[in-house]
Amino acid sequence: MWFFFSPNIIYGPDSIDFIENISGDKCFIITDKIIKELGYLKILTDVLDKFGKTYEVFDDVLPDPRAEGVLKAREQCLKYSPDIILALGGGSVMDTAKVVWCLYEFPEFSLDDIHAFRSDLYDMGKKAKMVAIPTTSGTGAETTFVTVISRYEEDIWKKYLYLHRGLIPTYAIVDPIFPMGMPSELTIDTAFDILAHSIEGIGSLWKNEFSNALALKAIELVFKYLPIAYKDGKNQEARDFLHQAATIAGLAFGNSQVHIGHTLGHSWGAIYHVHHGKSVGILLKYVTQFIINDPDKDDAIKIYAKLAKQLGWVSWGEGDKKAAEKVIEKLIDLQKEVNSPMSLKETGVSREDFEKDLDSLVNLCYQDASSVLTPRSTNGEQFKKLFQYAYEGKDVDF
Ligand SMILES: [Fe+2]
Numbered sequence: 001m002w003f004f005f006s007p008n009i010i011y012g013p014d015s016i017d018f019i020e021n022i023s024g025d026k027c028f029i030i031t032d033k034i035i036k037e038l039g040y041l042k043i044l045t046d047v048l049d050k051f052g053k054t055y056e057v058f059d060d061v062l063p064d065p066r067a068e069g070v071l072k073a074r075e076q077c078l079k080y081s082p083d084i085i086l087a088l089g090g091g092s093v094m095d096t097a098k099v100v101w102c103l104y105e106f107p108e109f110s111l112d113d114i115h116a117f118r119s120d121l122y123d124m125g126k127k128a129k130m131v132a133i134p135t136t137s138g139t140g141a142e143t144t145f146v147t148v149i150s151r152y153e154e155d156i157w158k159k160y161l162y163l164h165r166g167l168i169p170t171y172a173i174v175d176p177i178f179p180m181g182m183p184s185e186l187t188i189d190t191a192f193d194i195l196a197h198s199i200e201g202i203g204s205l206w207k208n209e210f211s212n213a214l215a216l217k218a219i220e221l222v223f224k225y226l227p228i229a230y231k232d233g234k235n236q237e238a239r240d241f242l243h244q245a246a247t248i249a250g251l252a253f254g255n256s257q258v259h260i261g262h263t264l265g266h267s268w269g270a271i272y273h274v275h276h277g278k279s280v281g282i283l284l285k286y287v288t289q290f291i292i293n294d295p296d297k298d299d300a301i302k303i304y305a306k307l308a309k310q311l312g313w314v315s316w317g318e319g320d321k322k323a324a325e326k327v328i329e330k331l332i333d334l335q336k337e338v339n340s341p342m343s344l345k346e347t348g349v350s351r352e353d354f355e356k357d358l359d360s361l362v363n364l365c366y367q368d369a370s371s372v373l374t375p376r377s378t379n380g381e382q383f384k385k386l387f388q389y390a391y392e393g394k395d396v397d398f
Helices: 015-021 033-037 040-049 068-081 093-106 119-123 186-201 209-231 236-256 261-270 276-294 300-311 320-337 351-366 371-374 380-392
Strands: 008-011 025-028 054-058 085-088 129-134 146-153 155-163 170-175
Touching: 008 025, 008 186, 008 236, 015 129, 015 170, 025 040, 025 068, 025 093, 025 236, 033 040, 033 085, 040 085, 040 380, 068 093, 068 170, 068 380, 085 093, 085 320, 093 146, 093 276, 155 186, 155 261, 155 351, 170 236, 186 209, 186 236, 186 261, 186 276, 186 320, 209 236, 209 300, 209 320, 261 276, 261 380, 276 300, 276 320, 300 320, 351 380
Parallel strands: 008 170, 025 054, 025 085, 085 129, 129 170
Antiparallel strands: 146 155
16 A cells, blocks of 8 residues: 545646635635745735735744744634644645644644654644645745754754654645746755655655656656746746746655755755755755765666666666766756855855764754665764765765
């Protein structure tokens, strides 16, 4: 037995109007101040006004959402007692909303009650439907059951995963009106997050035929449309397809999971507060090299060779090792084409800080569940070397 879980997905221009068809009148909107300032909240509330739905707004979600913020939103949600919970924003907003939704459905729960091994959480949605409306094209959080919430413990911010398949939103509305205004740097960082979800997802130990097919399509779309959106951020077709790619990759990795690129990226983000997509985007090349270099088995070589062949990057007759290495070459070419950073050093972290924090970075890796699904098991020394190689921008040769 295996699983493929998905929200109901409505996508393309004007998909926001689907809200008319969702039963219930009282909407609790979870968002952040930037979304409000950008005018996106007004786009949503205008739609709600048009369809005669009432609403209350929580707009205090912060990047890397913290437990305190989630509990504050839960408090307001419980008081308001909505029929629909609307998440309008990026990964932080959607993660917050999923946890708030769960704590609203089960008001007796604390955060630690949310875990993968309880059957009652499959019964989400009795009090409210959850609608995720991504405003960036990257996280895929509108499709997934994993949330990342930070807690301050033992003098350090730690990222906790709260997860259950019941946390998948009821609906994902993927309307390109929202990412149209994304600045160039964010467009690149989020697109590399899509690639990290897809390329790690194809290698994950939980990969399956559903997730593989979707990951392949998402990679194809990013390689086609990121250069176009990079040159012309207002290109509607590129924005629409990158937005779809993020959701498609979300379905892929939501059902296969990612692995050590995200493990290392979560550690980097936790300590230096570097954008998630930038961190995992930089690390993707290094972790892919690492798993291709596995001295004990050639599974990863076969997987990435097939990927390169399916995408037409090499001929079907090409040898597997060379074909797998083409994936690395294509990643580098794309990074160069869109001026994306290629080493962790370029995220602005000084060598002094990096060396001081290296042990903490590695320790955080042990606390990240993503690491268990890597096709090449990774020890502390290897985590350390991966950080060092990625910091220097050096090809992984171990
Ligand atoms: Fe990610």
